[in-house]
Amino acid sequence: MLEIIDIEGRSAAEIADSLRTLIERGALRPGDALPPVRALAEQLGVNRNTAVSAYRQLTSAGVVVTLGRGGTRVAGAAAVAQEGFAADTALRDLGTGNPDASFIPDPSGVLASIARRPVLYGEPVIDPDLERSALTWMGGDLPEGTPLRLTVTSGAADAVERLLAQALTRDDAVALEDPCFLTSIHTVRVAGYRPVPVPVDDEGMTVEGLRAALDQGVRAVICTPRAQNPTGASLTAGRAAALREVLAEHPYVLVIEDDHYSLLSQQPHHTLISAEHRRWALVRSVSKFLGPDMCLAVTASDPETADRLAMRLTPGTTWVSHLLQRLVHALATDPEVAAGIRAAGEHYAARNAAFSALLTAEGLPTRAGDGLNVWVPLGAPARAVSEQLMRRGWLVRPGDEFALGDHGASERLRLTVHELDDAEQQRLAADLAASVRAVRERSAMIDR
Template structure:
């Protein structure tokens, strides 16, 4: 951009914002490029500085630009977010490397849907039919409603937890609204915030969940929503204790219209009690429970319990003829969730994950690394050196893990000293070998 700023035009905030947007769309302004200082652009256009400020605010709220303090306003350049699942192949990755950073459930423990498919068949669903399968809605009201009672609960079905987050943000927030989220955090949640233009406000965790001080600080920054994982936090495995949940509800009591979203992704597999941040008098809330961890990621079904107003806003984006989750998938999920054999398999899977995670932590202890198993599919392993460096050394030894740096909400945060390791599929000897490799790699 030249010093005369001739490429930007307009006399109102809307016109200036549209002019900058056009330059971005044409590629004349690239991600990371600095926009003119407010005073300089106002003088160039012959307008009041407040008009330029308003234009930049419009651009920021739409996710097109971002403020950088003394560095001014720049074209938004979302930082890439790592993806869940298997690590991408790279030329420098050893061919024999074992991927233990996936965060995946054990395929052998995902129930076979074959028997339930016959029960899922039924009359065709046509335009104008209810969006939520009545049977699944009744089951969800009994199960989710029991954890939220007494209150007026409404049920919506979305295409998984990530779809639920995206639809809740779009229905209830405006780009530019700040959202509190755990740090380190769930990769999909971080990605959804960034691409939607919702500035993330990181909230730290300790062994009892998100901290009271962190939540209070986020609310003081004006967040419009709080996203948290009540149990089996990904990546740390932390679950919110009943004591901490009560403290957090007390803080939220003064902010009843801040949307509280609880992503209880592990639900039926969890060994910990569900302790909720949603107080009895809280006005805007959503409890999201997907079936991905126990019925398989490809099921793409999540149950969303909300207050009536949130359900109404969410329902505007989930209507027959517009977008809804296949009733075949909904019926299949219900058939499996109400099948005694399937539920017994889910209970056995829960025991397996808890036992194998505990065994891996015991192996780490034998090699001098103190580690709590937590809850979930993975174990959060503390390491002495920066996690990226340790992960690199482990790759050379044939083990692919996930560095805690990948889960940071803020790219400017200090280096992580934690690794997320998915070791539940390893036998005892393999777990011991991995624990030894981590111990040997923990120090340079």
């Protein structure tokens, strides 16, 4: 612990500045404990509330974290797993979460047609053609008569980050699905919000979990209505209705639906958003079917949220490139591309179903959900199973990377298997079953 004598100041601002200087100079490092409030106040000869205020300023700025009985410590950057290919591996990577590149449409055929006159400052930020088609695309899945406005952002993660920023302050509570999409975990943690886990089952976010999160005072809820990542769960009509009933008592809690899979999904869209809810946003990106590098998402939201979201865009780039918007519109409305998107969705579903059937036959009953991945129950620690699979040439992603609480994710794997052919899927299923048996046998020997 730092010697109290090194800290100076008489006001809360002076004490906070003194501590920030010590942290910036390396005298205090991430994880180091700060002096107890009472001891600091006595040493500096200030009121206890002054010391409390200094620590609160540092907490709000994300410089320190308060751990209850664990005291106050210097904050550090928490490592969060990221989606995508693993660097520098010779193993077959099944943890990418990527779409199949062969199903990403070639944009070269429409590029020439979108190069119209340049767009200048002060013009509408949404391309008119994209806006017209997006109003139909988004509005058709919301309650009839719901007033909405559209915003275009640089992908779904950008939309979610800005939606949270316009509504929350540091340490506000956010309800997240558990297990959860890695980018959502990263967004919430980096911004200093407090994640509140809501368990997910085969029908999506659970009613009791959402009710408990609302009782804890969450100010925002992020929900994936279909193809939940990593579980593949999609909201059923009954579950969505029950969740809307719970949310009816909290009309000003911001509800964000991240419908990332949208056009690829094999399931209907059932929304959490009711006509009476006051703060809401439906986000749909194009990255899963037009390619991750397209970096565009359309957000439909209530008018007040749309205004605030627009304000969050003004300090930097005020619009997404109109060339990109035109490209997205041209591709999404092309009949041949649309047919390819439908074929891609059917392909992912068929490959995931085939692999799940192989695992079930191997004694690992697995349900094929919607989406790009398969969420595999092991009945054994996933980390140990993943080590066994590495010896057999496979790189996989253990479920605890997606976990916020203890809801069984530590005995799950998330596998991206849609690019494997039949023989490769059969070999993986056999290797996975053998790996699980090896882990269980080792555990049994230790317990003897």
